[in-house]
Amino acid sequence: MPSSQAAWLTAKGAPLTIGPTTVSDPTPNQILIKSRAVAINPVDWAMQAMGQDLFPWLKFPCTLGNDVAGEVISVGSNVTRVKVGDRVLGFAERAAFQEHAILAGNLFSPISNNMSFEEASVIPLCLSTSACALFQKDHLALPHPSVKPKPLGKTLLVWSGASSVGCNAIQLGVAAGCDVITTCSPKNYELVKKLGASQTFDYSSDTVVSDILAYLEDKTIAGAVGVSNLNAWRAGHGVIADNMLLEIVSKAKGNKFVATAQPYKGQVPEGVECKFILGSALATNEVGAVIYADYLPKALAEGKFIAAPEPLVVGKGLESIQKAFEVQMKGVSAKKVVVSL
Ligand SMILES: NC(=O)c1ccc[n+]([C@@H]2O[C@H](COP(=O)([O-])OP(=O)(O)OC[C@H]3O[C@@H](n4cnc5c(N)ncnc54)[C@H](OP(=O)(O)O)[C@@H]3O)[C@@H](O)[C@H]2O)c1
Known part of the structure; x- marks a missing residue:
């Protein structure tokens, strides 16, 4: 050796x-x-x-x-x-x-x-983390990703779509057949749309919660993925972001489940489940091979995942x-x- x-x-x-x-x-x-x-x-x-x-x-x-x-x-x-x-x-x-x-x-x-x-x-890590959030049975349990997904008729909300976790979650959400909407700074709207987001919202806007709820009015959600920058989370902004996300999910129709990349330390609204994602968990369940053996090689080769x-x-x-x-x-x-x- x-x-x-x-x-x-x-x-x-x-x-x-x-x-x-x-x-x-x-x-x-x-x-x-x-x-x-x-x-x-x-x-x-x-x-x-x-x-x-x-x-x-x-x-x-x-x-x-x-x-x-x-x-x-x-x-x-x-x-x-x-x-x-x-x-x-x-x-x-x-x-x-x-x-x-x-x-x-x-x-x-x-x-x-x-x-x-x-x-x-x-x-790798942020793909794994997103996959754990979207596909594990005790998280959002979405249909496995495909390069030719069947439309699910449901909307996935990814908070902080331009983060590393967010960029992967958007693409996997699309590959699961979801309509994906996301928050980020306006300068990153073009990027997240290229990754497949259908709608973008500025997470720092005063009206972000009502804007997203207006969009979701006639939709069913597949759940949500909560991400924020680690320094922002340590400074308390992550809780604020998660509070907004939890409010949206509690008022929307569908799967009231938020998978969070950082532990959430606030009050979870009644009827909503909020669960931390352990990005390495796919190593010991079926999601690892679903992503790295079945989906990613094909998706990369066909340009369906970037x-x-x-x-x-x-x-x-x-x-x-x-x-x-x-x-x-x-x-x-x-x-x-x-x-x-
Ligand atoms: N649980 C796990 O297994 C796991 C795995 C990986 C990462 N994580 C955690 O997930 C978090 C994100 O990691 P990452 O690598 O994706 O981060 P990253 O790429 O470093 O995040 C940068 C992004 O954070 C966004 N951001 C900054 N302030 C924000 C705020 N107040 N609210 C929402 N978004 C904000 C920015 O979006 P704009 O540029 O659009 O403003 C920026 O693009 C970190 O806390 C990390 O520790 C957890």
Whole structure:
């Protein structure tokens, strides 16, 4: 096996340090890749900044990162979907920030030569999170996504459609056959419409709740996905956003279910269910293979699913990841912070 380096977090608040790690052979249901690009999610810098205060199970030293794209260098004996040399993207839970990554058989998708590794790396965690929200039986339980969806006759509301989770939730909602409506800043209306949203609303408008309720007047909702920026959530705006979303869902007809990307700490209206999404849960249920084996390879090949938001490449090499955390933490709009390897 090749020698390899990883970006290590040795203690809460410590800067990432680059050091050796062991590369193991893939088990029969795994593949091993040479990583070529990784993307940063808010949870990465949150784990560094808050350590066991927010994530009590965290043990140091540890690796971080979930989003990776690269080249297959070894394939487990049960894996038939790819061969050595193929290009893939994958979800490597808290193990992406390394020169090599092991990917489970149900958590990777081949990508074409036309898609850069940097573009591909923006997809995994936020696709997984959206898929858990939309397709798990104990969340919105929508029909599985398809490149030729049958119209469901229901509207899905995605709050914060230009966020990374939002961009994926819009596309998966469309692939499930929903009419998808979303909130974002007006400068991002064009992007979310390109992803398939039929209607856009400005989440900072004083009339956003009544505007959305007016649109939903004669519609049935499939449920809602609640997302906000992590800093905004820490500052309390996430609760405000979720309060607005919960008010809309409580007054609309249909599935009064809100799947939230951040834990909700307010009062849930009677008759509404509000449930936190654990973006890694699809690793251990049927949704993982539904997304990464059945839907995504076909949807990417046919141009029915695109990598969004677009990558903002801030450096090359594992040593650039710390700087990339700082860029993500300052806040991005419709961008995914990426490091090439
Ligand atoms: N539960 C899980 O498994 C899971 C997985 C992934 C992410 N998350 C969480 O989901 C949240 C979003 O993550 P992300 O990577 O999608 O974020 P992101 O891409 O960094 O979010 C940036 C977006 O947030 C929007 N935003 C800023 N302030 C807002 C507000 N007050 N209300 C609503 N939206 C606001 C902005 O929209 P405009 O530019 O249009 O203004 C911006 O595009 C984070 O808290 C993250 O920790 C959870």
